[in-house]
Amino acid sequence: MKITETKLKGCFILEPKIHVDDRGLFFESYHKAILEQAIGESINFVQDNISVSKKGVLRGLHFQTGKHAQSKLVQVLKGEVLDVVVDLREQSSTFGQHLILNLSSENKISIFIPKGMAHGFLALTEDVIFTYKCDSHYHKDAERGIKYNDPDLNIDWEKDDLNLIISPKDLELPLWKELQL
Numbered sequence: 001m002k003i004t005e006t007k008l009k010g011c012f013i014l015e016p017k018i019h020v021d022d023r024g025l026f027f028e029s030y031h032k033a034i035l036e037q038a039i040g041e042s043i044n045f046v047q048d049n050i051s052v053s054k055k056g057v058l059r060g061l062h063f064q065t066g067k068h069a070q071s072k073l074v075q076v077l078k079g080e081v082l083d084v085v086v087d088l089r090e091q092s093s094t095f096g097q098h099l100i101l102n103l104s105s106e107n108k109i110s111i112f113i114p115k116g117m118a119h120g121f122l123a124l125t126e127d128v129i130f131t132y133k134c135d136s137h138y139h140k141d142a143e144r145g146i147k148y149n150d151p152d153l154n155i156d157w158e159k160d161d162l163n164l165i166i167s168p169k170d171l172e173l174p175l176w177k178e179l180q181l
């Protein structure tokens, strides 16, 4: 597995080694020791989530605050998404910057997203199966978010030929400058 830090401090891309044979293929989708070695800290994932999304579904930008903050390891099992990570850590050298990556069942890339970053994705194909690990449980009261089209973040979702499907909750998320942690 190759693990490389992205332009966002503490956020890593994981590229697994794919073993192909006559039966199909095999790869390690998560390896605790290798991940911990790369990120330089221990991680204790406690919850695995799966979502299924129609083409055009946009989820995000989400994070949890305080003691419920979550590091996440995200990947796509079926289809393709545009994945977006925003660094909201004020002390970070990459504060306010965002990363956009295509994740798909083809490229099999995962992203490690540390605590303090917001995350979202746009489904580019039908019936996307998205899975992610979290190191802190879901806690409704700690849920926060920023509107996907925040003018200060200015994220290019490359959505021009898509009809976006967004939850009422996500449509009501505040702008970054209105955010209350």
Ligand SMILES: Cc1cn([C@H]2C[C@H](O)[C@@H](COP(=O)(O)OP(=O)(O)O[C@H]3O[C@@H](C)C(=O)[C@@H](O)[C@H]3O)O2)c(=O)[nH]c1=O
Binding pocket: 049, 051, 059, 060, 061, 062, 063, 119, 120, 121, 137, 138, 167, 169
């Ligand atoms: C996230 C989550 C949701 N739920 C419930 C709450 C709600 O009734 C239903 C759907 O929740 P949401 O609309 O928040 O699901 P969704 O919009 O898919 O939320 C997710 O978005 C991506 C981008 C992330 O990064 C995740 O951390 C998470 O915030 O599932 C849980 O039971 N456990 C969980 O961990």
